[in-house]
Amino acid sequence: MVLSSSAQHVTVSILFDSHPIVVSVVYAKCNYLERRELWSQLQLDLPTDDPWLCIGDFNIIREDMEQRGGRPRLWVAMEDFNDFIDSCGLTEMKSVGSKFSWCNGQKGMACSCSKLDRCLLNPVAASLMFEAFVK
Template identity: 50%
Template sequence: MLVSNQALHGVFTNGSNTMMISFVYAKCTALERRSLWEDLESITVNGLPWIVAGDFNIIRNDLERRGGKPRPMVAMDDFNNCIDRCGLLELSSERRQLTWCNGQDGNARSWA
C-alpha cells in the first residue's frame, strides 16, 4: 500500500485476479497536482492491470465542461501527458457526461 496526500495505491486480489488500484483526490491547483502526476508516473505495476479512479480536479479538454471559465491549457496538458506516460486509457460513460456542478445560478453556473 502506498499513500500520498493526493492518492492511495494498492494491489488487490480476488481469487486468481490481481490488480493495482489507485484512488485519487487531486489538489485544486495545477502546481499542486504536478506532484500527483509525478507519483502516478513513478508507480510500477509489474504487468498487472491498473485502475486509476477518482477526482482529478481537471478535465482533459474544454469539451468536458459547460459554462464557466475555460481551464488553463497547461493544466489540461499536464493531465493528458500523465495519462499518456502511464499508458492509461479513458473509459467512456454511456450516461451522464457531466457529473459536477458549481451550484450557482444563471451565467455563473458551470458543469464539468
C-alpha cells in the same frame, strides 16, 4: 495491501479471483502545480504486468469540451494531465449518463459543470474489463 499514498492518492494492490489488481484512488488538488506532484507519484505506481485502475476526482478536464460555464481551465494544466495519461499508456473507461461529473449547483450564467471524475485503465486492465463502464 497499500503500495503508496500521498495527500492526493492511495494506491493499493487487491486480489480479484486470486489475481492482483492495482487500484489508485485519486482526489487531486485544485492547484495545477500540486497536481504535477500527483502525476509524478502515480507514474511511480505504474505496474508493469498487473491491471491498473486509476480512479477518482482528478480536478482537471482533458479538453475544453468537458466543461460548460465557469472560468476557462489553464491549457498547461490540461496538457500536464494528458501527458500523464499518455506517458502511462492509459485509456478512459467508457461512461454512461451525464457527460459532466461535477456541477457548482448554480443556475443560469453562474452555472459551471465539468468532467472531473473518471476511471483510467492500463492496457492490461482494459483487456480484462472491456465491458466495464462508469456511471
